[in-house]
Amino acid sequence: MNSKTQKLTAVLMTGCFCILVFAGLAYFFIRLEEAPGFLRFLYGAIFTGLCFGMSSVVTERVREIRKGEEDDLDNY
Numbered sequence: 001m002n003s004k005t006q007k008l009t010a011v012l013m014t015g016c017f018c019i020l021v022f023a024g025l026a027y028f029f030i031r032l033e034e035a036p037g038f039l040r041f042l043y044g045a046i047f048t049g050l051c052f053g054m055s056s057v058v059t060e061r062v063r064e065i066r067k068g069e070e071d072d073l074d075n076y
Contacts, residue, residue: 007065015058022050 001009026047030040 004065004068008062011058011061011065015054015061018054019051019058022047022054026051 026044029035029043029047032040035043
């Protein structure tokens with residue numbers, strides 16, 4: 001496995017894991033019946049927004065890896 005494939009795998013696995021956690025939390029808060037409706041909507045919207053934000057970050061990072069751009073974290 002070359003370095004580019006390892007980076008892509010790490011980014012995709014981490015991103016998918018985070019998106020699944022955020023989606024699960026959004027579903028949990030939306031289905032929570034003890035909380036008032038506005039709190040359920042607020043927390044559900046926050047975690048849904050985090051899902052979309054994480055997917056855009058993962059998409060951008062995959063494009064950077066395919067172009068061959070290096071990140072600064074490789075220096076540490």
